[in-house]
Amino acid sequence: MAHPTQLGFKDAAMPVMEELLHFHDHALMIVLLISTLVLYIITAMVSTKLTNKYILDSQEIEIVWTILPAVILVLIALPSLRILYLMDEINDPHLTIKAMGHQWYWSYEYTDYENLGFDSYMVPTQDLAPGQFRLLETDHRMVVPMESPVRVLVSAEDVLHSWAVPSLGVKMDAVPGRLNQAAFIASRPGVFYGQCSEICGANHSFMPIVVEAVPLEHFENWSSLMLEDA
Amino acid sequence: MAGAKVIPNGRRLYCNCPFCVEIVRNFMDSSSTLIWRMLATRVFRLVGNRALSTSICLRGGHGVAKVEDYTLPAYFDRRESPLPDIKFVQQLSPDQKSLKEKEKGSWAALSKEEKIALYRISFKESFAEMDKGTGEWKSVVAGIFFFIGFTGLVVLWQRNYVYGDVPHTFDPEYKQKEVQRMLDMRINPVEGFSAKWDYENNAWKK
Numbered sequence A: 001m002a003h004p005t006q007l008g009f010k011d012a013a014m015p016v017m018e019e020l021l022h023f024h025d026h027a028l029m030i031v032l033l034i035s036t037l038v039l040y041i042i043t044a045m046v047s048t049k050l051t052n053k054y055i056l057d058s059q060e061i062e063i064v065w066t067i068l069p070a071v072i073l074v075l076i077a078l079p080s081l082r083i084l085y086l087m088d089e090i091n092d093p094h095l096t097i098k099a100m101g102h103q104w105y106w107s108y109e110y111t112d113y114e115n116l117g118f119d120s121y122m123v124p125t126q127d128l129a130p131g132q133f134r135l136l137e138t139d140h141r142m143v144v145p146m147e148s149p150v151r152v153l154v155s156a157e158d159v160l161h162s163w164a165v166p167s168l169g170v171k172m173d174a175v176p177g178r179l180n181q182a183a184f185i186a187s188r189p190g191v192f193y194g195q196c197s198e199i200c201g202a203n204h205s206f207m208p209i210v211v212e213a214v215p216l217e218h219f220e221n222w223s224s225l226m227l228e229d230a
Numbered sequence B: 001m002a003g004a005k006v007i008p009n010g011r012r013l014y015c016n017c018p019f020c021v022e023i024v025r026n027f028m029d030s031s032s033t034l035i036w037r038m039l040a041t042r043v044f045r046l047v048g049n050r051a052l053s054t055s056i057c058l059r060g061g062h063g064v065a066k067v068e069d070y071t072l073p074a075y076f077d078r079r080e081s082p083l084p085d086i087k088f089v090q091q092l093s094p095d096q097k098s099l100k101e102k103e104k105g106s107w108a109a110l111s112k113e114e115k116i117a118l119y120r121i122s123f124k125e126s127f128a129e130m131d132k133g134t135g136e137w138k139s140v141v142a143g144i145f146f147f148i149g150f151t152g153l154v155v156l157w158q159r160n161y162v163y164g165d166v167p168h169t170f171d172p173e174y175k176q177k178e179v180q181r182m183l184d185m186r187i188n189p190v191e192g193f194s195a196k197w198d199y200e201n202n203a204w205k206k
Helices: A017-048 A061-087 A215-230 B018-029 B033-046 B050-059 B094-103 B112-121 B127-132 B136-161 B173-183
Strands: A095-102 A105-110 A116-120 A143-147 A149-156 A159-163 A169-174 A180-185 A190-195 A209-215
Touching: A017 A061, A017 A215, A095 A159, A095 A169, A095 A180, A116 A143, A116 A215, A143 A215, A149 A169, A159 A180, A159 A190, A169 A180, B094 B112
Parallel strands: A095 A149, A143 A209
Antiparallel strands: A095 A105, A105 A116, A149 A180, A159 A169, A190 A209
């Protein structure tokens, strides 16, 4: 989750998310440079004491300010395309989880070995234990083994939703009647929060997603416990 | 000029618009006595038919069409075009007229005040006056501050009379517990929140 007054991205728990962080820094630096340059030129134009302001023709500067932006665009495009293809690489998931969006909760199904399924509702504000995060906690978390490639198949039962966990670099629309695939690897153990990212009705702000990455033994214990409870 | 009408004294009419042609024809056809017509013709020749056409036709439109203000030569003060189309003072007072006559002689004979007076006939503002600016920005900034302050008052009123209480999760003790939980869960441990906490010494990193 974000800490108070946080402006930047959350720390990545996924290698591709790290790449995205670095790319964002790179692109933002270019954008800031260009904006500063333009702002400087505007102030210089407005406050000049010179009177000859009407340049009619100049081949050299026109060549420069055509080639230079093309070069800058290439510098932005190459890392961007690299990450794009990185995201689409073939990975061999160890686990497949189905995340189904409902109005207004998520349900998760682990059907690789046994039939495990449960709903994940937000904890209402008045029921929070001291220290829990308001509007972010759920009663059941989606537990995954850490450092294992996981495939999430996202869909919806009624209206459009979107399954998003920023730390894992995942945002995938849940479309009724369609299966969308997202993949991630949790590189570190921890709890990662996200929120529904497609307007879906009155309680759209109140259906969060919590992913808990734990070592494999803990995951196995947890799934056994959940199967017993079901 | 093609199609120029020739009037009896041999001069061509400067302008062929119906207005001017009508004036001249009426003049020529009037049934006044011969001697008056001869006198008038001589006066006309002296003054020149250009004066007749100039007074009506200088501004285009030939006295028929409407001439817009913005198409006429106008005075302006602009740094990048230092010479306006017309002088600033169009109707000269007798003093100014005599000054203009004096200007035709040697300029060394002009005193400083006379030179300044001649400048002020041709131009409204000097370059220094043009560059000075109006100080309008002070009123604008004052208006901005006023409206920001007013908005602040509105927001305060809203906070007191419209909005309800914040949730209990905003209480300081609750916030304390939240921070402790975030540190325990190692939220953002790489560069963010938990990275700034020194776990050995249980304090924020210096």
